Amino acid sequence: MSAIPVNDSAWAKLVKSNIFIEFIDTTLRGCSQVMFQSNPLTGLLFFVAIFIGAYTEGIPAVAFGCLLGTAISTFVAYVSIDDRKSLRAGLFGYNGCLLGAALPTFLATSPVMWACLVLGAIVTVIATISLADFLKNWKVAALTAPFVLTTWVILLASYSFSGVMGAHLPAPALPHEFVPTVNSVFDSISMLDAMFNGVSQVFLFSSIIGGIIFLIGLAVESIWAAVFGLVGTLLALLTSVVLFADPGSINIGLYSFSAVLTAIALGSTFNKPSWKVFIYTIVGVIFTVFVQGALDTTLAPLGIPTLTMPFVLTSWLFLVPNKDIVPEHRK
Amino acid sequence: MSAIPVNDSAWAKLVKSNIFIEFIDTTLRGCSQVMFQSNPLTGLLFFVAIFIGAYTEGIPAVAFGCLLGTAISTFVAYVSIDDRKSLRAGLFGYNGCLLGAALPTFLATSPVMWACLVLGAIVTVIATISLADFLKNWKVAALTAPFVLTTWVILLASYSFSGVMGAHLPAPALPHEFVPTVNSVFDSISMLDAMFNGVSQVFLFSSIIGGIIFLIGLAVESIWAAVFGLVGTLLALLTSVVLFADPGSINIGLYSFSAVLTAIALGSTFNKPSWKVFIYTIVGVIFTVFVQGALDTTLAPLGIPTLTMPFVLTSWLFLVPNKDIVPEHRK
Amino acid sequence: MSAIPVNDSAWAKLVKSNIFIEFIDTTLRGCSQVMFQSNPLTGLLFFVAIFIGAYTEGIPAVAFGCLLGTAISTFVAYVSIDDRKSLRAGLFGYNGCLLGAALPTFLATSPVMWACLVLGAIVTVIATISLADFLKNWKVAALTAPFVLTTWVILLASYSFSGVMGAHLPAPALPHEFVPTVNSVFDSISMLDAMFNGVSQVFLFSSIIGGIIFLIGLAVESIWAAVFGLVGTLLALLTSVVLFADPGSINIGLYSFSAVLTAIALGSTFNKPSWKVFIYTIVGVIFTVFVQGALDTTLAPLGIPTLTMPFVLTSWLFLVPNKDIVPEHRK
Numbered sequence: 001m002s003a004i005p006v007n008d009s010a011w012a013k014l015v016k017s018n019i020f021i022e023f024i025d026t027t028l029r030g031c032s033q034v035m036f037q038s039n040p041l042t043g044l045l046f047f048v049a050i051f052i053g054a055y056t057e058g059i060p061a062v063a064f065g066c067l068l069g070t071a072i073s074t075f076v077a078y079v080s081i082d083d084r085k086s087l088r089a090g091l092f093g094y095n096g097c098l099l100g101a102a103l104p105t106f107l108a109t110s111p112v113m114w115a116c117l118v119l120g121a122i123v124t125v126i127a128t129i130s131l132a133d134f135l136k137n138w139k140v141a142a143l144t145a146p147f148v149l150t151t152w153v154i155l156l157a158s159y160s161f162s163g164v165m166g167a168h169l170p171a172p173a174l175p176h177e178f179v180p181t182v183n184s185v186f187d188s189i190s191m192l193d194a195m196f197n198g199v200s201q202v203f204l205f206s207s208i209i210g211g212i213i214f215l216i217g218l219a220v221e222s223i224w225a226a227v228f229g230l231v232g233t234l235l236a237l238l239t240s241v242v243l244f245a246d247p248g249s250i251n252i253g254l255y256s257f258s259a260v261l262t263a264i265a266l267g268s269t270f271n272k273p274s275w276k277v278f279i280y281t282i283v284g285v286i287f288t289v290f291v292q293g294a295l296d297t298t299l300a301p302l303g304i305p306t307l308t309m310p311f312v313l314t315s316w317l318f319l320v321p322n323k324d325i326v327p328e329h330r331k
Numbered sequence: 332m333s334a335i336p337v338n339d340s341a342w343a344k345l346v347k348s349n350i351f352i353e354f355i356d357t358t359l360r361g362c363s364q365v366m367f368q369s370n371p372l373t374g375l376l377f378f379v380a381i382f383i384g385a386y387t388e389g390i391p392a393v394a395f396g397c398l399l400g401t402a403i404s405t406f407v408a409y410v411s412i413d414d415r416k417s418l419r420a421g422l423f424g425y426n427g428c429l430l431g432a433a434l435p436t437f438l439a440t441s442p443v444m445w446a447c448l449v450l451g452a453i454v455t456v457i458a459t460i461s462l463a464d465f466l467k468n469w470k471v472a473a474l475t476a477p478f479v480l481t482t483w484v485i486l487l488a489s490y491s492f493s494g495v496m497g498a499h500l501p502a503p504a505l506p507h508e509f510v511p512t513v514n515s516v517f518d519s520i521s522m523l524d525a526m527f528n529g530v531s532q533v534f535l536f537s538s539i540i541g542g543i544i545f546l547i548g549l550a551v552e553s554i555w556a557a558v559f560g561l562v563g564t565l566l567a568l569l570t571s572v573v574l575f576a577d578p579g580s581i582n583i584g585l586y587s588f589s590a591v592l593t594a595i596a597l598g599s600t601f602n603k604p605s606w607k608v609f610i611y612t613i614v615g616v617i618f619t620v621f622v623q624g625a626l627d628t629t630l631a632p633l634g635i636p637t638l639t640m641p642f643v644l645t646s647w648l649f650l651v652p653n654k655d656i657v658p659e660h661r662k
Numbered sequence: 663m664s665a666i667p668v669n670d671s672a673w674a675k676l677v678k679s680n681i682f683i684e685f686i687d688t689t690l691r692g693c694s695q696v697m698f699q700s701n702p703l704t705g706l707l708f709f710v711a712i713f714i715g716a717y718t719e720g721i722p723a724v725a726f727g728c729l730l731g732t733a734i735s736t737f738v739a740y741v742s743i744d745d746r747k748s749l750r751a752g753l754f755g756y757n758g759c760l761l762g763a764a765l766p767t768f769l770a771t772s773p774v775m776w777a778c779l780v781l782g783a784i785v786t787v788i789a790t791i792s793l794a795d796f797l798k799n800w801k802v803a804a805l806t807a808p809f810v811l812t813t814w815v816i817l818l819a820s821y822s823f824s825g826v827m828g829a830h831l832p833a834p835a836l837p838h839e840f841v842p843t844v845n846s847v848f849d850s851i852s853m854l855d856a857m858f859n860g861v862s863q864v865f866l867f868s869s870i871i872g873g874i875i876f877l878i879g880l881a882v883e884s885i886w887a888a889v890f891g892l893v894g895t896l897l898a899l900l901t902s903v904v905l906f907a908d909p910g911s912i913n914i915g916l917y918s919f920s921a922v923l924t925a926i927a928l929g930s931t932f933n934k935p936s937w938k939v940f941i942y943t944i945v946g947v948i949f950t951v952f953v954q955g956a957l958d959t960t961l962a963p964l965g966i967p968t969l970t971m972p973f974v975l976t977s978w979l980f981l982v983p984n985k986d987i988v989p990e991h992r993k
Contacts, residue, residue, distance in 0.1 A: 112905065116952075123949055129983040134800060138465060157955030159837045163906035172836040172963075174503040174632055175490045243443065244494035287454055290447075293488030301503075301632045301836055301963045321460040469796060505834040505963060506821045574774065575825035618785055621778075624819030632834075632963045652791040 011040065022088075023074065030070045030093015034144070034202065035214070035229070035261070036269040037221040038089040045217035046203075050101065052213070053205040061104035062205065065117055069100020072121035080125070095124035095147035098203070102151045102307065105204045107158060108165040116154050116164060123150045140319045143265070144308045155304045172303035178246055188247035191237070198233035198256025202308070206252040224268040232256070232263025232285050239289040258311035259288040265315045280318065288314040342371065353419075354405065361401045361424015365475070365533065366545070366560070366592070367600040368552040369420040376548035377534075381432065383544070384536040392435035393536065396448055400431020403452035411456070426455035426478035429534070433482045433638065436535045438489060439496040447485050447495060454481045471650045474596070475639045486635045503634035509577055519578035522568070529564035529587025533639070537583040555599040563587070563594025563616050570620040586620055589642035593619040596646045611649065619645040673702065684750075685736065692732045692755015696806070696864065697876070697891070697923070698931040699883040700751040707879035708865075712763065714875070715867040723766035724867065727779055731762020734783035742787070757786035757809035760865070764813045764969065767866045769820060770827040778816050778826060785812045802981045805927070806970045817966045834965035840908055850909035853899070860895035860918025864970070868914040886930040894918070894925025894947050901951040917951055920973035924950040927977045942980065950976045 015025045028043030035046075047067065054063035073096025077087050086092065099120045107113045127146035135142060158164040159172075196211025203210075211233075219226040236259030240250050249255060267273060267281040291310040299306055346356045359374030366377075378398065385394035404427025408418050417423065430451045438444045458477035466473060489495040490503075527542025534541075542564075550557040567590030571581050580586060598604060598612040622641040630637055677687045690705030697708075709729065716725035735758025739749050748754065761782045769775045789808035797804060820826040821834075858873025865872075873895075881888040898921030902912050911917060929935060929943040953972040961968055 119945070119948065119952075122945060123979075126945075126983055127979060130979050133982050137468060137799060153949075153952050153956040156837075156957075156959040157905075157952045159839055159959040160955030161902075161905035161907050162840050162842050163904065166839060172838070174505070174836070175487075175634060176503070177490055177497060178493050180493050240492075242494065243488075243492035245492050283450070283453060283457075286450065287484075290450075290484050290488045293491030294484040295487075297487040297490040298633060302960060303837060317454075317458060317461050320464050321457055468799060505836070506818075506965060507834065508821055508828060509824050511824050571823075573825065574819075574823035576823050614781070614784060614788075617781065618815075621781075621815050621819045624822030625815040626818075628818040628821040629964060648785075648789060648792050651795050652788055 023078070026078075026088055026090060027070050027074045027093060029088070029090030030074050031066075031090070031097050032217070032221070033090040033094035034097055035218055035225065036264055037218065037225065039221040042217040042221045043090070045213055045220065049200065049207070049210040049213035049217070050203055050205075053200055053203065053207040053210040056207055056210075057205055059104065061109045062101050065104040065114075066097055066101040066203070069103075069117060069121045069124075070094070070097035072096055072100075072118055073125050076122050076125045081129075092125050092128055095128055095144060095150070096121035098144060098147040098308070099124055099151050101204050102147070103154065106155055106166060106169050106305065108167040110163075110165070112163045120150050120154055135316075138320050140316055141270075143312045143315055144261070145312045148307045148309045148312060151307060152304055156302065159303065166303075169303050170300070170305065172301055175297040175300045180244060180247070188251075189237075189241060190251050193251045194237045194253060194256065195230075195233050197251065197253030198236060199229060199253070199260055201253035201257035202260060211253075218264075222268060224273055225264050228263040228267035228281065229260050231267070231281075232260040235259065235263070235282065235285045236289050239286050243289070243293070245293065255289055255292055258292055258306075258308055258314070259285045261308060261311040262288045262314050262318075265311070266318055270319055284314055284318045287318075354409070357409075357419055357421060358401050358405045358424060360419070360421030361405050362397075362421070362428050363548070363552070364421040364425035365428055366549055366556065367595055368549065368556065370552040373548040373552045374421070376544055376551065380531065380538070380541040380544035380548070381534055381536075384531055384534065384538040384541040387538055387541075388536055390435065392440045393432050396435040397428055397432040397534070400434075400448060400452045400455075401425070401428035403427055403431075403449055404456050407453050407456045412460075423456050423459055426459055426475060426481070427452035429475060429478040429639070430455055430482050432535050433478070434485065437486055437497060437500050437636065439498040441494075441496070443494045451481050451485055469651050471647055472601075474643045474646055475592075476643045479638045479640045479643060482638060483635055487633065490634065497634075500634050501631070501636065504631055506628040506631045511575060511578070519582075520568075520572060521582050524582045525568045525584060525587065526561075526564050528582065528584030529567060530560060530584070530591055532584035532588035533591060542584075549595075553599060555604055556595050559594040559598035559612070560591050562598070562612075563591040566590065566594070566613065566616045567620050570617050574620070574624070576624065586623055589623055589637075589639055589645070590616045590619045592639060592642040593645050593649075596642070597649055601650055615645055615649045618649075685740070688740075688750055688752060689732050689736045689755060691750070691752030692736050693728075693752070693759050694879070694883070695752040695756035696759055697880055697887065698926055699880065699887065701883040704879040704883045705752070707875055707882065711862065711869070711872040711875035711879070712865055712867075715862055715865070715869040715872040718869060719867055721766065723771045724763050727766040727776075728759055728763040728865070731765075731779060731783045731786075732756075732759035734758055734762075734780055735787050738784050738787045743791075754787050754790055757790055757806060757812070758783035760806060760809040760970070761786055761813050763866050764809070765816065768817055768828060768831050768967065770829040772825075772827070774825045782812050782816055797978075800982050802978055803932075805974045805977055806923075807974045810969045810971045810974060813969060814966055818964065821965065828965075831965050832962070832967065835962055837959040837962045842906060842909070850913075851899075851903060852913050855913045856899045856915060856918065857892075857895050859913065859915030860898060861891060861915070861922055863915035863919035864922060873915075880926075884930060886935055887926050890925040890929035890943065891922050893929070893943075894922040897921065897925070897944065897947045898951050901948050905951070905955070907955065917954055920954055920968075920970055920976070921947045921950045923970060923973040924976050924980075927973070928980055932981055946976055946980045949980075 015022045025040045028040035029038045031046045032039050032042035050066050051063045054060050070093045074093040077092035081087050103117045124146045131142035131145055158166045196208040197206040199214045200207045200210035215226050233256040236256040240255035263285050266284045271277040288310050291314050295306040295310050346353045356371045359371035360369045362377045363370050363373035381397050382394045385391050401424045405424040408423035412418050434448045455477045462473035462476055489497045527539040528537040530545045531538045531541035546557050564587040567587040571586035594616050597615045602608040619641050622645050626637040626641050676683045687702045690702035691700045693708045694701050694704035712728050713725045716722050732755045736755040739754035743749050765779050786808045793804035793807055820828045858870040859868040861876045862869045862872035877888050895918040898918040902917035925947050928946045933939040950972050953976050957968040957972050
């Protein structure tokens with residue numbers, strides 16, 4: 001349900017009248033599905049935030065890759081998928097969207113990189129169907145796992161292929177205990193940065209304005225999603241500070257972005273908001289921060305980022321239990 | 332079935348009369364479930380062994396953590412689980428029990444460590460439900476996987492958080508071929524130590540007396556479990572000696588504890604003892620030693636211990652096959 | 663269906679008349695199943711190729727291990743499996759066949775190594791049943807996963823046990839970006855070598871003659887399998903050259919062998935050949951090369967080879983999707 005029915009109504013007529021407009025609508029919804037919404041206006045606001053963020057950070061390829069990835073995945077789904085309802089909801093677009101943002105973020109821009117992006121966007125559609133089929137027995141969604149797994153394959157492969165150059169990949173290294181260089185972690189934390197960067201970091205960049213636009217985009221479709229997104233980033237910030245994580249990573253939102261998604265997923269998307277669900281979500285968000293720290297350690301020797309896997313793993317863990325703990329957690 | 336029905340009967344009346352006594356009974360059964368039994372006396376003997384072991388090794392926090400972890404998991408199950416039969420059998424307590432022993436063993440004692448223990452014990456209950464649901468299609472139990480996965484997350488995360496300090500974690504290192512420093516591995520093996528430490532090491536410490544008390548605790552509930560436990564530790568000891576493993580690790584029981592659990596699980600808990608089952612169990616126990624060696628290598632770069640994962644993986648592998656190989660292997 | 667019905671007919675009578683001949687027939691079929699065929703002549707040609715390759719490379723133990731592994735797995739299946747149809751088709755032999763070739767390839771020959779080979783061949787049968795049961799919900803086959811997982815366990819364990827010595831295992835090392843030492847990767851590629859070594863490398867050795875005999879063996883049973891095998895090795899060669907992979911690895915077929923299996927599996931075994939299937943197979947083959955590069959990076963710190971896991975993972979990913987993308991993909 002959109003909060004702006006009039007526009008939506010006019011837009012809805014346009015969408016029905018023209019397959020190209022419908023394709024644009026589906027692509028925008030694909031982008032909005034990154035945060036579990038199906039709303040073209042939300043998707044448009046998300047793309048605006050992504051372009052602002054990418055240009056601010058001086059890497060426009062990220063924004064164009066994101067747009068291209070969403071469009072290709074959506075196109076592949078159009079020519080191969082029978083399930084029109086899921087297709088129109090944007091459920092085949094969001095993984096390509098994130099892969100399209102991730103590859104130009106971590107790899108050097110080159111024709112081969114763009115070819116990888118096209119191949120990767122195609123594979124995310126296949127992986128979406130595969131994982132949905134794999135998970136259907138447990139009634140949980142694939143979430144962003146198709147994006148993470150496909151992107152990991154390409155990033156890991158970049159070490160083997162000199163035709164695909166890593167640009168901003170962390171250097172492979174054995175894990176070592178983090179020791180803070182400053183006396184107090186608290187002093188070096190910037191609340192405002194950490195909070196909103198935690199939201200924008202879902203799309204792999206740090207931007208306060210970007211984070212605010214994402215939250216507005218969420219609110220357009222669902223107030224609860226925006227509220228839980230905010231709760232998620234705040235609680236993750238607090239948890240990582242209590243655990244004395246690296247302040248630099250906290251400030252650019254690296255401990256919050258997965259928690260934001262866990263909070264929206266557990267709190268509003270797959271469960272009806274209630275006190276019981278709220279407590280369950282809080283435990284899930286705190287545990288996401290631990291899974292983030294754990295996956296950072298696990299992937300250190302391989303030189304790849306966690307992407308949104310901490311969110312995926314924690315949410316699967318917390319969504320599979322049935323009514324024993326959380327009633328009505330399934331759509 | 333208890334071997335001492337009179338005590339049990341008196342105790343059973345007490346348990347029925349008072350919810351606090353029932354909670355204690357459930358907590359004790361939770362501890363006994365670490366070795367697949369549901370018997371409060373077995374649990375009590377196990378706790379006695381744990382306290383003796385912890386005080387002998389000078390780390391009482393391990394024993395108190397173990398008690399606390401079992402109690403918290405059991406409590407969380409009481410307030411959230413509808414399945415009273417599994418709850419009363421202690422099936423929601425044993426993973427918290429092991430996590431409660433593991434965290435103070437590998438992490439420095441601190442308020443944050445205790446907070447991690449509480450969070451971890453809560454998460455093991457959620458993980459138990461998740462994994463049970465995940466595995467129900469193959470009719471295999473979650474075994475100690477909820478403990479291993481939750482503990483791994485917290486131990487791995489300790490490298491990222493300076494608020495959670497590793498104390499006895501192995502330093503992350505690339506694997507290298509083990510080369511014995513002595514002429515003969517045989518000379519440095521102490522049969523008696525290796526055998527009983529292999530049993531006590533299930534609870535992460537080395538103690539001959541502890542190992543003997545654990546076996547007595549098993550025998551109280553099931554003679555077959557005690558017999559297979561003994562067979563498991565002996566056969567694993569033999570296998571690791573033939574393979575020329577590190578004698579130091581053999582002596583403190585590191586090649587036996589998972590094999591002990593595999594032997595009890597395959598030999599008595601999930602299959603009815605018979606010659607066919609006995610041979611199948613022997614293959615499983617020997618393969619557990621290989622999986623132990625393999626997981627040691629795999630986890631070396633990450634600086635975390637295998638915990639009981641070699642037992643979990645081997646038992647899943649050997650329990651899934653149906654009557655084709657082992658008749659009646661399922662309860 | 664065999665292309666030589668007369669021979670087959672005479673052989674078929676012999677097979678029916680004598681359990682020993684039947685056992686030999688089943689063992690040969692087990693070898694042919696490595697490339698998805700069930701044909702004793704194909705298996706015989708494969709063994710001929712393996713013996714030629716092993717003697718040419720000066721490691722006859724590989725050929726005898728391969729023969730022994732197939733025979734043991736087949737024998738274990740005979741005494742324990744009720745499903746005679748799968749058994750007679752050779753479906754319990756091919757994993758032992760590959761394990762039998764792999765262990766002498768990577769480990770030093772010794773009595774303990776041969777004992778590991780026997781144990782491993784037994785475990786592949788158990789793993790085959792386990793994995794088949796695990797995967798039956800998604801209607802995909804276990805493929806060569808039982809071989810890969812069992813062999814990985816033994817190779818990883820070799821680092822822990824001085825009684826099992828690695829001989830040709832890659833030294834554990836952190837991944838680093840491959841930088842070509844020559845000006846042009848193209849100049850150092852030998853098309854002919856790379857193409858046929860890519861086929862023979864399925865059995866872990868490089869041999870042009872071996873590769874050709876394997877293709878003939880395939881053609882005896884299925885022309886399409888031979889065609890797709892050839893398409894797979896060529897396309898993988900092309901992909902790895904475009905991506906500027908290490909020319910040395912390309913020449914000995916390391917980027918092609920998994921792609922060969924993916925091509926046969928997706929193109930002819932599990933789907934009926936058609937243009938739609940052909941395009942789908944091409945995407946699968948190209949992605950297999952990425953998964954190969956990714957797994958090489960992932961396993962670098964552990965010092966073990968990928969074996970055929972890139973084929974297994976890619977094929978599972980591409981075989982699970984149902985008729986949405988590929989009609990009739992399931993047998």
